[in-house]
Amino acid sequence: MAASTFRRRGKVQPWLIFRETLYYLALIVFGIIMVLPFAWSLSTSFKPDTQIFTSPIQWIPTSFTFDHYKAAFNTVPFARYFLNSFIIAIAGVATNLLFGSLAGFSFALLRFPGRQILFRTLLASMMIPGVVTLIPTYIILRSFPLFGGNNILGQGGIGLLNNFLALILPGAAGAFAVFMMRQFFLTLPSELGEAARIDGASEFRIFWQVYLPLCKPALATLAIFTFQAGWNAFLFPLIVLNNPDLSTVQMGLAAFSYNYETDYGPLMAASVVSTLPTILLYIYAQRYFTQGIAFTGSK
């Protein structure tokens, strides 16, 4: 197949070979630029201090060391941050899958009064810049009744601040999750549900046993997206959590890079470790990443 592109009327065309070579060369050079920071941080993280500040660059260190990784985990409680980030990200995935598919199912396949207007509200809410709702959300969380020393009117304590629920609740039924699941449910035939309805199944059972099993690819994509967003979130956790024990990986890394500005070895080790979960997930489930993002653009 590749050979045929170089040949026209049975003869190899030098111009075409040149053009194709140039084309691949450009792709490779650009690829190297995109991968450079990964290579650079990996390389630095395994180098002894004496080899970090050298010119010319030593891409492959002459002696490997794990000291920077040990230093990163010893100077700040990264293991603790990892656990925190995992709890928050996984909870985000679980709630978004549940509420997103429930609401998406309702919008796509059930008829109820106000459906149109509710859905438009949802769409519009996706267009609102997050910074506008940042402060109101913070105040709502702070005055959440009966939590964090608050009374029933939401006064006296700190509410949900310094509580993982502050990160989980506001995004539990994300507009994106609902929208994406609705679009997916729309592609499924409504006859399936009607048949089950005639057989006397409840709406919830139709959702749970008939439609949901068909949604596995969409659910996988949504799970990956939500995990990535939860794991990488920075500004909102920074605002609602200020107990160091509750810090997320991103907060820990930012503080680390603020306090140890020139300790590039441990800093790169920490960066490598904190991107590892999403990178591994990406390598393992690459298909779902690109499918999902392409889907958002083609609404």
Added chain:
Amino acid sequence: MILFLVFVVLPAVSALFLSFTKYDILTPAQWVGFDNYRRMLHDSIFQRSIRNILLYCAMYVPAMIGFSLLLAAALNRKRPGMTFFRAVYYLPVVTSPVASATVWTWMLNKDFGAVNQLLGYIGIQGPPWLSSSDTALYSIVLVTLWGGLGGNMVIYLAGLQGVPGEVVEAAKLDGAGPLQVFRDVTWPMLRTTTLFVVTVTLIGSFQLFDQAYVMTQGGPGYATYTPVYSIYQSGFARLQMGYASSQAFVLFIVILAVTIIQLRINREYVTV
């Protein structure tokens, strides 16, 4: 359209209300009228942040559209290895902004960073990047482009796959060159995709924070201070929720205005 306006404006109302108050969280909010807005008129640092972000968007958004479309067009061919390159170009998108900002800070180190050392090999004396107020904002444009290109590339790829091959073939048969095909066939057919990409990119880039916080702390000398940074400082470092809300509201108006102008331009383009 009315529905849209109502529901875009509505959630901003509570932020709007707060913006007319003095509120430090600990004591009840006090109505202060336009005091916060009057204060903004004299707040040269906040004004600087707005100028910074407008300059940033003016560089970032067109570059993003151009490069992501170029990459998508390059990979939208039936050649071996396309999936591999797509996967590589997408890789930065999954890394966290904080981690990539940390790595880029070291990449852009003036003396020992990879970028300046590599530039040195080809005889270019690299600039001090993040430590100079002349280049810090450009550096952030580069870093965020690196981090965001892959996502929009994939969206454009999906858009390009929706362009029917027969139309392109027909144009070629009529004697159109590659540039003409792109200008008169492909680009108009990607209209909705472009509209989506521009809108989402604009809204996101106006809220630049993570990279500015990690790489430069808004400096040097407020050169990379962004509105969200300013809101964060006022609201959460100094507990001036009212003043922070008024800044958020101004930023919201700026975003809304730019988005509407952008939609207008696109619509005119459609009718031509």
